[in-house]
Structure formats: structure tokens, C-alpha cells
Amino acid sequence: MKGRATDRQQQRASRLATATVGLLAGLLAFAFLDAPAMQRLEAPTLDWRFLLRGPVSPSDDVVLLLLDEPSLQALGGWPPSRLHLAQAVERLSSAGARVTVFDLLFAESGATLQDRRADAVLAEAIAEAGNVVLGYAFVFNGNRSSLSGAAEPPVMAALQHYRTGPAAANRLPHANGAVLPPASLSEAAAAIGHMSVLLEADGALRCEATVVALGDGFYPSLALQAARLFRRLPPSELTADLGRSLELGRQRVDLDSRMRLPVNFYGSGAPGSDGGFRSYSLIDLLQGRVPAEGLRDKAVIVGSTAIAAAPVFVTPYDAALPSAVYTATVLDNLLQDRSLKRPDWLRGLDILAAALGAGLAYAAARRLSPTVAPLAFLLPGGLWVALAYLAFVWWSLWLAVALPLAVMALAAGAGALVHSRAEQRRREAVARERQNLSRYFSPAVAERLAQQSEPYGLSGSQSATVVFIDIIGFTGLCERLSGEQAIDLLRGFHAEVERAVFAHGGTLDKYLGDGALAVFGVPDPLPEEAACALAAAVDLQAALSGWSDDLVARGLPRLAAAIGIHHGPVIVGDIGGESRFEFTVLGDSVNVASRLEGLTRDLDVAIVASEATIEQAGVSGRIPLGFHRHGEVSLRGRESQIAVWVWRPAEQSRSGERRAAG
Structure with missing residues (x-):
């Protein structure tokens, strides 16, 4: 009876220790899940999931019109004439493109009369089309007064409807100013959106900065404005719950506290490659070699892939993804609701997984011998990694991997340490028992009796x-x-x-x-x-x-x-x-x-x-x-x-x- 009572006490103590480890792991996850250091560890795990999944095909709703090397050679180099761009806008409108998006940063008008006339022609074409979205760039971390061309975007570029609080607004990216297109172009466009990107600590681009704060206004991105126009929604139908989500008509897009949208990259983005968008060359459009049915009712991204002119970004599939392909990817994510999802409730699931996995790893490590102790971490860790990957592939959910694995590994190490210490105490007890028994029994008998519980x-x-x-x-x-x-x-x-x-x-x-x-x-x-x-x-x-x-x-x-x-x-x-x-x-x-x-x-x-x-x-x-x-x-x-x-x-x-x- 006494032995059974002792066993029950030991079992209760073991369960209490396991529950305590799980609780501590949950608290650690709650405190450090969004810590910058942990996010730096988490980012590569997302890249591995992309690479393991492989490229996927984008929709047919978005096409690329590229200022590629043949186009620039035929049109006289960079930058292209705005007269040629005006001609492109007219042809796209005639072909029935639903929205034209310029992934180009237009500088101020030239000083010559010819430059001003070209701007006027382009502005007229943009106004006539009525479906053109232009981009602009924010300036961060600088003295606005010392930045050439820095100004505030026009009121029409800001969100008209949003819900916020001081804490939510403070977590957004804050700009010091903006580099805008000429006023004539901005006023002619159906909408303008910022083209600024926020890179991760490792220099990679993984999330779209959907909203940036400047002064008292909050400004949506180029892809977000393009998605609104593609859906034929008025500005009032783009609503932000800052720090939580966006509503694009009836579509709700869950975001993180910084209003970042995790991008679901499709592939390398190169024309004709796996995961690449359908694309046409600008010179082919101007020379009438692009069929109208390839543009009708599409969102057309006009951008550059020329080496000397195109901004490029590091993504999971490409070390130099052109900016136009990135914008097309984000736009397609929004239109097809294929962006990665990381809502608030998913954070709770990450914390729960860390707590349960750590408790399981600790309990298993306490019972396993040192040679198989790694299984105490590999079993719950492997299950969570598999679940995170399947959730990524099937439902586009971004489950945290780095922090749950880290606390599981710590818990398994703690369990192995407790097991090692218990084994040491047991060996010491056996040695003492053997020493006592050796006074009365032969070594073989003493060893046998000492091993019996x-x-x-x-x-x-x-x-x-x-x-x-x-x-x-x-x-x-x-x-x-x-x-x-x-x-x-x-x-x-x-x-x-x-x-x-x-x-x-x-x-x-x-x-x-x-x-x-x-x-x-x-x-x-x-x-x-x-x-x-x-x-x-x-x-x-x-x-x-x-x-x-x-x-x-x-x-x-x-x-x-x-x-x-x-x-x-x-x-x-x-x-x-x-x-x-x-x-x-x-x-x-x-x-x-x-x-x-x-x-x-x-x-x-x-x-x-x-x-x-x-x-x-x-x-x-x-x-x-x-x-x-x-x-x-x-x-x-x-x-x-x-x-x-x-x-x-x-x-x-x-x-x-x-x-x-x-």
C-alpha cells in the first residue's frame, strides 16, 4: 500500500511538473512571439515552406506590360517617352483593359516645352481612359524639408474611412514625406497609391505595406488601389480597421498590427516560368502585335524589367524579382483572396501549440534514455512543422514555427536534464545499496538485488x-x-x-x-x-x-x-x-x-x-x-x-x- 501511495505521489508530481513547463512555455510564447529577434528566425521558415511547396500558377486576371530591353532599344532608351506611354494607355483602353496600373515612378515635368506637352498628352490619355492608377513613393527617416520633391499626397489618395486608436496608429509605418507624380498626372488618374516597400532585417521582401501613415492621413498601397478599381468600388468601399484588417467591399483581409499583408509568392515571376504571369512587351503593344482578347477585362501592370531601370527585391523564389512582378503578385493575391493569412486567433493557436508541445516534449524527455532523448523534441516538433506546412499549402495560413520549436527544444532539454539528474540519483542510490549489500552477498547477488525496486x-x-x-x-x-x-x-x-x-x-x-x-x-x-x-x-x-x-x-x-x-x-x-x-x-x-x-x-x-x-x-x-x-x-x-x-x-x-x- 505504501509503495502504491508513493507511486501515485510521484505521478502527481510528474503531471504537475509537466503542466508547469507547458504554462511557462505558453507565457514565453505570449511574450516573445512578435519579438524582432524571433521574427528574424521565423522569416526563413516561411521561405522554406514556399520552396517545399514549389511554384503555383497565378490567375488570368492580371497581366504584365513590360518595358523590357527590346522595348527600350526600340523607343530610345530609359526613361521612355511619355508620348509612348500615352499611346500605350490609349491602346489598353481600346482593348478593354479593366484597370491600368503604372508601376513606374513619374518624376516632375521636364523644363522644356516639349516635356510639358508630353505630360499633357499623357494626362489627357489617363483622364480619357478613366481607369489608370499611378504610383508614388514615401520618404522615411529623413528631414522632410531637406528632401527634394518631398510633399504630402493629395487628399484623394488617403483612406476616407478607417477605425483607429492611438496605439494602432503608432504601430503603422510613418513616412516623412512623399515623392509624387506631376500634379497634372495625379489629378487625371482614377487613383494613386504608394509603391513603398518595407524589407525584413535580412533584406528580403515578404509583406506588403498596405497602409502608411503621413501626418494625419493614412494612405493605401498601389496594389490596394488597383484592386479597388478592378472591383469597380468607390473610395468609400475601402475601409481600414487599423492594426487589424482591411475591407475591400465585402472582402475582409486580415492583417497584423502593422497592417502588413503577407504575400503569397507564386514563383520566380519570370515571363514563361512556373508561377509567372502572362506578359507582353510594350513595343509589341505599340506596334499592334498584342491581341485585344489578351487584355480585355484584365488588370494590366505597366512596369520595367530592364536591368538598369527596374527595382528588384529578394523573395523566396528569386533573388531579383522586378517591382512590376511584385505588384502583380500582391494584386492577384487580393483579387483571388490568396494572400497568406495570419489573423489574431492564429497567434493564440501558436501559443497553444508551444505550450502543449513543450509539455509533451518535457514529459517524454523525462522518460527516455539519453540515446533516444531527441525523439522527445522531434515528435511534437515534427508534428507541428507538418501541420504548419499543410496549413500553408491548403489554407494559406502562416503558423509560427520558430518560437514553438524553440520552446519545445528548451522543454525537451529540461526534461532530459531532469531525467539525467534522476538517473544520477538512482545510480548513486544503487551504488550505496550495492555497497551495503556487498557486505553480505557476493558481487553477482549484490548487483541483482541492488537493481530490484x-x-x-x-x-x-x-x-x-x-x-x-x-x-x-x-x-x-x-x-x-x-x-x-x-x-x-x-x-x-x-x-x-x-x-x-x-x-x-x-x-x-x-x-x-x-x-x-x-x-x-x-x-x-x-x-x-x-x-x-x-x-x-x-x-x-x-x-x-x-x-x-x-x-x-x-x-x-x-x-x-x-x-x-x-x-x-x-x-x-x-x-x-x-x-x-x-x-x-x-x-x-x-x-x-x-x-x-x-x-x-x-x-x-x-x-x-x-x-x-x-x-x-x-x-x-x-x-x-x-x-x-x-x-x-x-x-x-x-x-x-x-x-x-x-x-x-x-x-x-x-x-x-x-x-x-x-
Whole structure:
């Protein structure tokens, strides 16, 4: 009952420790999930998911009209004439393009009359088309007054409807000014949107800055304005809940606290490549080689892929993605609702995964050996990584990976440390137990008993060889010795007994004052146990003879020992209460061995062994020299007689000499 109660207490303590680790892991995840350092670790895991998924095809709603190298060569280089751009706007309008988006940053009008006329022609074409979106760039982290061309965007470029609070507004990107197209172009356009991008710490572009703050206004991006026009929505239908989401008509787009939209990149973006958009060259459009059906009802992104002119960005699939392809990707994400999603409730799922995974990793690591301890982290970590990847592919959800894996690894390490410490304590306890047991048992038996978590328990009858050892006349010797001398003499005798018994694989059952009880063949019977017992008795007599010579030389009395040996059935196990037990042998064989030890005085011999012992030893052919059959004798407390063999040191010597001579 006490053992079971202890087990229940240990189980409760283990469950409490696991719950505590899970709670701490959840708190760590809550505190550090959005930390910049953790976001830097998280970003590459998103790239790996893109690469593992591979390229996917964009929709047919967005096409590219590119100022590529052939176009620039044919049109006279960079920058292209605004007259040619006006002609492109007219042709796109005639072909039925639903919206034309210029991913080009128009500088101020030139100083010449020809430049101003070109601007006027382009403005007229833009106004006539009525579906053109122009871009502008924000300036960050500078002194606005010192920036050439920096100004505030017109009021029509700002969000008309938004919900915000001081905290939400402060988390948005804040600009110092903006570099705008000429006023004539801005006023002619159906909408203008910012083209600014915010790169991650590693220089990669992963999220669209949908809204940027400047002064008291909040300004949407170029792709966002293009999506609104493509849906034919008025400015009032673009609503922002700053720090949470955007509403594009009936479409809700969940964003993070900085109003960033995680971009679902389709591929390298190169024309004709996997994940690439359908594209046409500007010179082909101007020369009438682009079919109208390829442009009808499409969102056309006009931009440059020329090496010298196009801004490029690092993405998961491309080290130099042109700005026009990036804008097309974001626009297609919005139109098809394919952008990555990271809503607030997903953050709660990340924290829950970190807590549960850490608890599981800790609990498993506490139970696993060091060689397989990594499985404690790999199992929950692998499951979460697999779930994060499937959620990314199937539902475009961006689950956090870096932080949950980090806390799971920490928890697994803590569990392994606890396991290691518990194992160390267990080894120390086993070592102490082994050291204590080695005083009474042979090393093999001591090792076996030390490894057992429960008492050995009575195991019934088994064969064994019992040996009783006693110092002859020790009581009389003590009368002539001081107490200290008697104790030292007894300790020396016990040491000789231990060496002889353990050297032959026996168990020292107990000390009986000036005597000892040893047993051979327990806890596991051995075929040579009787021979081992006889050999141990003979060796002990030889050792005591030599030790006695040393005692006499020091002026102490000589010691002599009597030994009785019997082979037969015994009951092996432990006796005692729950807090203290004694491993011992019980039964008639023990009594017989004790009587045989007492018989040595009557027969004037050093060792008396039962014939059953000699017969058992004869099976292995290892009967020591000096034993001879004495005959049958009567033992106190037994009705029938028993045949015995006796041994004297002198007879061993003479027998050995005769064998050597023969």
C-alpha cells in the first residue's frame, strides 16, 4: 500500500511538473512571439515552406506590360517617352483593359516645352481612359524639408474611412514625406497609391505595406488601389480597421498590427516560368502585335524589367524579382483572396501549440534514455512543422514555427536534464545499496538485488548448500582479551570469512556473533554450488591458519573455526517489515548445517559435510582434497541418522603428498 501511495505521489508530481513547463512555455510564447529577434528566425521558415511547396500558377486576371530591353532599344532608351506611354494607355483602353496600373515612378515635368506637352498628352490619355492608377513613393527617416520633391499626397489618395486608436496608429509605418507624380498626372488618374516597400532585417521582401501613415492621413498601397478599381468600388468601399484588417467591399483581409499583408509568392515571376504571369512587351503593344482578347477585362501592370531601370527585391523564389512582378503578385493575391493569412486567433493557436508541445516534449524527455532523448523534441516538433506546412499549402495560413520549436527544444532539454539528474540519483542510490549489500552477498547477488525496486520476496523451496561457521572457544578467548582486542579479532575473522565466501560465489547470509551463516546457490541454483561451498570452507581454514600464525607472533591467541555444510532444499527470500528487511534462507537444511557444525567438536575435525553435499559436489568432479567418509551419525532433534564426511588440515596435507608421490 505504501509503495502504491508513493507511486501515485510521484505521478502527481510528474503531471504537475509537466503542466508547469507547458504554462511557462505558453507565457514565453505570449511574450516573445512578435519579438524582432524571433521574427528574424521565423522569416526563413516561411521561405522554406514556399520552396517545399514549389511554384503555383497565378490567375488570368492580371497581366504584365513590360518595358523590357527590346522595348527600350526600340523607343530610345530609359526613361521612355511619355508620348509612348500615352499611346500605350490609349491602346489598353481600346482593348478593354479593366484597370491600368503604372508601376513606374513619374518624376516632375521636364523644363522644356516639349516635356510639358508630353505630360499633357499623357494626362489627357489617363483622364480619357478613366481607369489608370499611378504610383508614388514615401520618404522615411529623413528631414522632410531637406528632401527634394518631398510633399504630402493629395487628399484623394488617403483612406476616407478607417477605425483607429492611438496605439494602432503608432504601430503603422510613418513616412516623412512623399515623392509624387506631376500634379497634372495625379489629378487625371482614377487613383494613386504608394509603391513603398518595407524589407525584413535580412533584406528580403515578404509583406506588403498596405497602409502608411503621413501626418494625419493614412494612405493605401498601389496594389490596394488597383484592386479597388478592378472591383469597380468607390473610395468609400475601402475601409481600414487599423492594426487589424482591411475591407475591400465585402472582402475582409486580415492583417497584423502593422497592417502588413503577407504575400503569397507564386514563383520566380519570370515571363514563361512556373508561377509567372502572362506578359507582353510594350513595343509589341505599340506596334499592334498584342491581341485585344489578351487584355480585355484584365488588370494590366505597366512596369520595367530592364536591368538598369527596374527595382528588384529578394523573395523566396528569386533573388531579383522586378517591382512590376511584385505588384502583380500582391494584386492577384487580393483579387483571388490568396494572400497568406495570419489573423489574431492564429497567434493564440501558436501559443497553444508551444505550450502543449513543450509539455509533451518535457514529459517524454523525462522518460527516455539519453540515446533516444531527441525523439522527445522531434515528435511534437515534427508534428507541428507538418501541420504548419499543410496549413500553408491548403489554407494559406502562416503558423509560427520558430518560437514553438524553440520552446519545445528548451522543454525537451529540461526534461532530459531532469531525467539525467534522476538517473544520477538512482545510480548513486544503487551504488550505496550495492555497497551495503556487498557486505553480505557476493558481487553477482549484490548487483541483482541492488537493481530490484521491490523486495525479493519469498520464492518457495529451492536447492542450496548451507554453510555454518563458528570460532571454537571464542567466549573463553574474550576473557583473556580487552574489549577492543576482541572486536578487532572478530572483525579480522569476519573479513576472512567474507573473502572466502565471496571468492567462490557464495552469499553471506548473516553474522551470528562469533560465527556466520553462508549459503551457495541463491538466489539462482548453480550446478557447482556444493563444490564451491566445500572449496570455500577449505580455503577459509587455510586462511585462518595463516592468520593465526600472525596473531601468535603478535602475542594474541590462535583461532580455530568449525564448519558444517549441508546441501538440500531451502526457502529463500526476505523477512521483516516494510522499512527493514533481511535476506535469508530458512528450512530444515539450515538446521542440519548448524548441527553438523556443532558435531565437529565431537569428531575432532575442522569441517563436517553431509554426504548429500559430497554427492552433489561429485557431479561436478570438484571435491577438495582431505575429505573422507566418516559414516552415519545422529543429530540432535532428528530421528534418522545422516551420513557425513569430515576434513582435517593434516589429512589434506598427507593426502596431497600421497597423490603427488603416486
